[in-house]
Amino acid sequence: MIHNEVLDCIRARRSTRQFQERQIEAEHLDAILEAATWAPSGGNCQSWLFTAIQNKDILTKINDLIREGLQRWTPDDDYPSKLKAKANAQKKDHHFFYHAPTLIIASNRPHYQNAMADCALALENIFLAAHSLGLGSCYINQLYWLRNDPEVRNYLFELGILKEHAICSSAAVGYIGKESSAPLRKDGTIRIIK
Numbered sequence: 001m002i003h004n005e006v007l008d009c010i011r012a013r014r015s016t017r018q019f020q021e022r023q024i025e026a027e028h029l030d031a032i033l034e035a036a037t038w039a040p041s042g043g044n045c046q047s048w049l050f051t052a053i054q055n056k057d058i059l060t061k062i063n064d065l066i067r068e069g070l071q072r073w074t075p076d077d078d079y080p081s082k083l084k085a086k087a088n089a090q091k092k093d094h095h096f097f098y099h100a101p102t103l104i105i106a107s108n109r110p111h112y113q114n115a116m117a118d119c120a121l122a123l124e125n126i127f128l129a130a131h132s133l134g135l136g137s138c139y140i141n142q143l144y145w146l147r148n149d150p151e152v153r154n155y156l157f158e159l160g161i162l163k164e165h166a167i168c169s170s171a172a173v174g175y176i177g178k179e180s181s182a183p184l185r186k187d188g189t190i191r192i193i194k
């Protein structure tokens, strides 16, 4: 197995689901957001928008909107995480981004086929950059599921995210409260044809 800083960072990054309360340093946030903008993008569009939120009241409001939105929402399939999120939405104290002090929402311009692909690549840059700085992070999908929820969109609009924008995903970032263990890698997912 080859070891170097990048490969070891890729292997060691985990999804954090318990964060410390303290905020991340401003220069770390800048570095993570800059890393996002260095991701590849279809046709070099760079049409993404990364909205980082560190205000406690706004984060609480977003969590409330997610909880209320999920109660109204009907999943379009029986994907277990969606069913679990619906059940969690019944719990008043459930926090969908684990009380992370920073949430970065990735959105993209409307009617752009590569919107999700570009933002997903940028998010992985965010996760790896965060890990390299000693921070934890987690992909948070609920805002994507609720991308057409009028109440969620009205509030995101107040935060400067245009209603036509495609909400792709979000990243919770903060100091790790509890380490996550590494899931085993599944066999049979790689083929090499020579």
Ligand SMILES: Cc1cc2nc3c(=O)[nH]c(=O)nc-3n(C[C@H](O)[C@H](O)[C@H](O)COP(=O)(O)O)c2cc1C
Residues within 6 Å of the ligand: 013, 014, 015, 016, 017, 138, 139, 140, 141, 142, 180, 181, 182, 183
């Ligand atoms: C498309 C996508 C959506 C995800 N959504 C969530 C989510 O909403 N909440 C969450 O806690 N983790 C979410 N995750 C994180 C996965 O659960 C996690 O990556 C997986 O369990 C493997 O663990 P690891 O990231 O620690 O290797 C998501 C990951 C991806 C790629």
